[in-house]
Structure formats: C-alpha cells, structure tokens
Amino acid sequence: MDSYEERESSPMFRDCPRFEELKDKISSELFEVNGRVSTLRQFTESLSRFLDNSDIDVNANVVQNINKKALTNIEVVNELLKNVNEDVKEIDNIEDSELDKPQIIARDKLIRDSRFSIQESQTAQQQFSKIIKSINAEARGKLNEEQNWTALLQEDEESHQTNNDNTAQRQVNFVIEREPINNEEFAYQQRLIQERDEEITNIERGITELNGIFKDLGAVITHQGMMVDNIEANIYSAVENTAGASQELNKANRMQKRSSRYCLYFLMILVVMLILMILIVI
Numbered sequence: 001m002d003s004y005e006e007r008e009s010s011p012m013f014r015d016c017p018r019f020e021e022l023k024d025k026i027s028s029e030l031f032e033v034n035g036r037v038s039t040l041r042q043f044t045e046s047l048s049r050f051l052d053n054s055d056i057d058v059n060a061n062v063v064q065n066i067n068k069k070a071l072t073n074i075e076v077v078n079e080l081l082k083n084v085n086e087d088v089k090e091i092d093n094i095e096d097s098e099l100d101k102p103q104i105i106a107r108d109k110l111i112r113d114s115r116f117s118i119q120e121s122q123t124a125q126q127q128f129s130k131i132i133k134s135i136n137a138e139a140r141g142k143l144n145e146e147q148n149w150t151a152l153l154q155e156d157e158e159s160h161q162t163n164n165d166n167t168a169q170r171q172v173n174f175v176i177e178r179e180p181i182n183n184e185e186f187a188y189q190q191r192l193i194q195e196r197d198e199e200i201t202n203i204e205r206g207i208t209e210l211n212g213i214f215k216d217l218g219a220v221i222t223h224q225g226m227m228v229d230n231i232e233a234n235i236y237s238a239v240e241n242t243a244g245a246s247q248e249l250n251k252a253n254r255m256q257k258r259s260s261r262y263c264l265y266f267l268m269i270l271v272v273m274l275i276l277m278i279l280i281v282i
Helices: 001-009 015-051 060-092 101-158 163-177 185-282
Strands: none
Touching: 015 060, 015 163, 060 101, 060 185, 101 185
8 A cells, every 4th residue: 555655646657548548549440550551452452453453354353342442441431530539639738747758658659640641541541542543544535546446437338338348358357356436435434534543642642741741740859859858868867867876876885894893903913912012901
C-alpha cells in the first residue's frame, strides 16, 4: 500500500485515462489503415498485370470489380486518417504536466507513426490513380479505334451498291474478322471512362487533403520532437550526474578507508608510547 501511494505521489508517474484511451484508439486506427493500404497495393498490382498483358477487355468485369473495391478502400482509409488527425490533435493538447516521460515519448512515436501512415497512403493512392489513368487511356484509344472501324464499315455498306465484287468481298472479310461496336456498348464504355475520370479526380482531391494533414502533423512532430529531445537530454544528464556522483562516492569511500588506516596507525603508536612510558616509570 505504501509503495502504491509513493508511486501515485511521484512525479515520474501520472494517471491520465484520456491519454491511454486516445493512444489505444490511434493505434487501432493506424493498424486498420496500414492493412487497407497493403490491400490497395495488391489491387494496384493486379490491375497493373492486366494492363501489361493487355487483358483489360478480356477481364473487364474483374477490373471493374477491383476498381470498386479499391475505391471503397480509399474512402475508408481517408475517413480513418481524418479521425486519426483529430485524435492526434487532442492527444497533443494534453498538458505535459499530466503525463510522465514514457507517455510523452509514446505520444511522439504515435504522431510520427500517424504521419508515416498518411505518407504511405498517399503513395499507394497515387500509384492506383496512375494505373486507372493508364487503363482509361487504353480504353479510350480502343473505343476510338472501334468507332473508326464502325465508320469504315458503314462507308463500305453505302458504297456496296456501286463498287465491284472485290469491294463486296473485302467487306465480308471485315465483318468476319471484326464485329462493329453497337451504339449501346459504345455508350456504356464511354460512361465507364467518364466515371473513372471522376473517380481519379476524387482520389487526387483526397490526396491533397491528406497532404494538408501530413503538413499539420509535421508541425506537431517538430514541437514534440524538441520536447522529447529535452527529455532525452535530461535523461542523459541524469545518467551523467549519477555516474559522477558514483565516482565521488567511490573517491570518498577510498579517502575514508585511507583515513581509517591512518587513525589505526596513530592509535597503535600511542599505545606503544604509553607502554614504553609505563615501563620507564616502573
């Protein structure tokens, strides 16, 4: 009981439930953010493989499904990071006098981890946005090619009545080799491209917002970093002072032993002189 009371009254220990609550909350949020960022990277790699292998058309449904999941993932991550930013601001506003040194150092680490997670999220979203832009560019190019091909076939059909049999045979070959895209499919592909363009704009807007949070946390880190540096300097100073005090104690101990030895020699001399005086008197 006495040791507990001493701990409670000691300046080295602080009882701040809100700090512990925020610390656990931020740690949990960062854990989920990091997991989702890893998943987003996997989505990006899958889309990149489809793009490299020119399988976008063949796996159009798979690509669209991955795209939707990735966008949901990004929305959740951005909301989590906004929550992290608010929690970090709150934990940063807790007075240092309410925290002990380990808690101040833990707070600094949390803020640095938050900033790192934001940076990783930005990078992952930029990579995903880049892949979607490439997919859109390829889809737009193929759509234009299909449109030109359809226009060419229409011209062949119009000139079929006046051209010779060779031209008619060439038209048949065209139809066999490649079916023209119908208006409904063309409109659907155009709509997908437009939707992805809008999604890219939203992603880039979110990246800009994250960059603002990243800068805010940078200012907090500068402030907390100076404080932690002071704490570490005080710790090192305390260690040095302790070492110096230990040396002084050892020195005093040696001097005490030396002094005790001299006292013993002096006492022995006095005893010998006393004995000699007694013998002379007798």
